[in-house]
Every structure is written in structure tokens, then in C-alpha cells.
Amino acid sequence: MYSANEDKMRITKLCTLFSFLFVLLLMSAFAQAQNAPSLPGVQSADALAANLFLQSGATGMVLVVVRENQVFYGGYGETAPNSHQLPTQDSVLRLCSLTKIFTTDVLMKLALDKTVRLADPLQRFAPPHTVVPKRTRPITLADLATHTSGLPRELGNAPRYSPHFTFPDYRMRWRWLPTQRLHSTPGTAALYSNIAFDFLSDALQSATHKQYAALLAERTLNPLHMRNTTFFPSPAQCNHLLMGVSDEGPCATTEATAGSSGLYSTATDMAIWLQYLLRTGGPGTPAQSPVAQDVYILPSKLANQKGLDHAGEPTGIGLGWIHILPADNPSHIVEKTGGGAGYETYIAINHSRRTAIFLAATNGSVDTHLNLFNAANKLLLAVAGLPPLPTPPPKLAVRRQHRHHHR
Numbered sequence: 001m002y003s004a005n006e007d008k009m010r011i012t013k014l015c016t017l018f019s020f021l022f023v024l025l026l027m028s029a030f031a032q033a034q035n036a037p038s039l040p041g042v043q044s045a046d047a048l049a050a051n052l053f054l055q056s057g058a059t060g061m062v063l064v065v066v067r068e069n070q071v072f073y074g075g076y077g078e079t080a081p082n083s084h085q086l087p088t089q090d091s092v093l094r095l096c097s098l099t100k101i102f103t104t105d106v107l108m109k110l111a112l113d114k115t116v117r118l119a120d121p122l123q124r125f126a127p128p129h130t131v132v133p134k135r136t137r138p139i140t141l142a143d144l145a146t147h148t149s150g151l152p153r154e155l156g157n158a159p160r161y162s163p164h165f166t167f168p169d170y171r172m173r174w175r176w177l178p179t180q181r182l183h184s185t186p187g188t189a190a191l192y193s194n195i196a197f198d199f200l201s202d203a204l205q206s207a208t209h210k211q212y213a214a215l216l217a218e219r220t221l222n223p224l225h226m227r228n229t230t231f232f233p234s235p236a237q238c239n240h241l242l243m244g245v246s247d248e249g250p251c252a253t254t255e256a257t258a259g260s261s262g263l264y265s266t267a268t269d270m271a272i273w274l275q276y277l278l279r280t281g282g283p284g285t286p287a288q289s290p291v292a293q294d295v296y297i298l299p300s301k302l303a304n305q306k307g308l309d310h311a312g313e314p315t316g317i318g319l320g321w322i323h324i325l326p327a328d329n330p331s332h333i334v335e336k337t338g339g340g341a342g343y344e345t346y347i348a349i350n351h352s353r354r355t356a357i358f359l360a361a362t363n364g365s366v367d368t369h370l371n372l373f374n375a376a377n378k379l380l381l382a383v384a385g386l387p388p389l390p391t392p393p394p395k396l397a398v399r400r401q402h403r404h405h406h407r
Helices: 004-033 042-056 096-112 141-145 170-179 194-208 212-221 267-278 372-383
Strands: 060-067 070-077 092-094 264-266 322-324 333-340 343-350 355-362
Touching: 042 060, 042 070, 042 372, 060 267, 070 267, 092 343, 096 141, 096 194, 096 212, 096 333, 096 343, 141 194, 170 194, 194 212, 264 267, 267 343, 267 355, 333 372, 343 372, 355 372
Parallel strands: none
Antiparallel strands: 060 070, 060 355, 092 264, 322 333, 333 343, 343 355
């Protein structure tokens, strides 16, 4: 006979065991269901991703690996707590700050066709009678795209109960801007800035006399047939949005932060995006211009940098992109981090082996303090058959920030 307390302990242990087995079944089912092609390193990628998922404490996670023209999808965990549904390649995801590299894709296309210049001052695109602050010299489009504008990270805190990525809107930020004093002379220091990228999309909208969302669709999303990437999710799409343990509010239109953080997408669309970034598509398939991922600023030339090292110590700053290791190192990575609304998102590219990954994870009930971006870098380089990044000295170690701060 067992006491009541012993019975409770046995039941708790059984529940924990069943939960663990259920998670393992979920993790393996999606990858098997995709009938992924035989891809060098992809089997190890699935095992590494499954282990990463368990370490992360995430509710759900989606992985996309592209190598050459081959694609692997992996889904782990649940679409929402206790949903017992595996994330699929058509689950809807918040891209968070990965939105920024879509903005700079449009910027580079407009620069290449001479609609704008990277050296154009933001003042040129401001609403009538609005004065953009200066400090020694004006803010340029390149400053906005490289986080060197001197603007702060945010305009301020969103009003309580505002849906994620709906604050601030166009009118509010342009009323706010003339009242600001820049933190530094543009181009001399890097401070990660979400508000800078919203001003950048505003400038591109002004330059083309087109709604920015329509401009992004015309220049990037439609040519790539990325039909599920949007600022305007339908009710059906919202029903398929991956959710973490926190109540993150409604799935809403996010056009207000179209330049910095508002895009929704799916793993299917992100596979297309990775192929575009890797320039591995077939004849007639759009490919990004190589200059879009170039280094534009060396961190060593700046007075300081803050907020650009979540995935590793930067060796170069691009247009929304961060470079890790020198370009001639085979393990060189071009990356972009994202986070907020209960998500962490990441894209990392290794051009030497024509390999890239996309990762999105929703928060769980326990924060394990795993640096998801560092772990994803290891996964990328393992799939590429390359050595991992060197371990930074303790003073340079990347600290994981709160999940709700979009970056």
C-alpha cells in the first residue's frame, strides 16, 4: 500500500515522463513528415535542433535549413501550450526585427536604380515643416540602416494593452523627432535603434510616393511569391499564429512598424527568402544583389557600439546585417537577430558553404538562459561542416536580453 503523498509523487513522475515522451514524438514527426531531401549535414541538423529545443525551454520552434538548392524544415514542440499540435511549415510566425532586412532590401533596390542614395539626408523625406535634428552633420539613410543615426532605441513605451508592433505610428514619430537631441554625431557610434528603421521605411515611402507596405510587396514579396508574408494578417492566418506561454495580446495589423518589426511570415516563405539571400535559385529566380549584405562600417572605426552583439562580437556592420568573423574566414557568418511578443527569431548565413538557417521560437514557462543565437550559430556551422565560432572572453560574452525586447 502507498500513502497519499507517495501516490501523488508516482502520478507526478508518470505525468512528467509522458510529457517528455510526447515532446519527443512531436519533435520527430514534423521533420519526418516533410520528406526532406538528403542534405549533407541535415540529419545532424535535426538532432542538434531537437537538442537546442529541449535546452531552450521554448513552447514551439520552427527551423529552416537551406543548403545550395535543397531545403529542410523542422518543427518542434507545440503551436501553443497544451495544443498538442506540431508547428508546421505553414504555421504563422512573427518575424520581429528580421523585418529590418526586408527594409534594407528595398533600400538597396531603390539605391541601385538611383531613386535614392544612401547618402541622402533624412530631412529630404520629412513631412513639410518638420525639422530633423542634426549633430555636426545630418542623419542619412545609411546612418538609419546601420544603427549609427544617433537616435535612441525606442521612441518610448507603448500605451498599455497596445497590440505588439503597433506603436508608434507615422504621425507620432514625426511629431516626436524634432524634439530630440541626437546621442552622437551620425556615423560615429552604433546604438541599436528600432525607431530609426521606421523612419527609414517612411523615407522610402516618401521617395516613391507609395505606401511602404505596397512598395515592399511590389519590389520584394511579389517577385519572390512570398504570399504569406504580410503586415495585415487575416483571421485565418491569426488562427495559425504560434503562441508562447505569455498572453501577448491580439494578432493585429502591424503596418505602424513596417520598417522595424511588424512582418508576419511562415517557414515556407522563409525558405524562399533564404534562397534569395544565398543567391542559390535557378535560372530566372530572383537573387539579392551581393552589395545588400556588404560591410558598410567597421566597428573598430566607431567610438562605441551597443546592442549589436546578441549573436556574437561583430566584425562588420551592414545594412541591417551584422558580420561575425573576417570575410576570408570560412566560418564567417552574416546574421540578423529578432525578438519580442514572446518570440526569438534569427537568420544566419554562411556563404562559403552556401548554407543558411532561419529559426523562430516562442517562449516557455521556464527561461533556461540559453543564448538561442549562439546555439543557432553552432547549428549552422555544424550543418556547413565548419568549425564553431571561437568562444569569446568572458568580458565579451553575449547576455541574453528579456524576450519581449524586440531587436
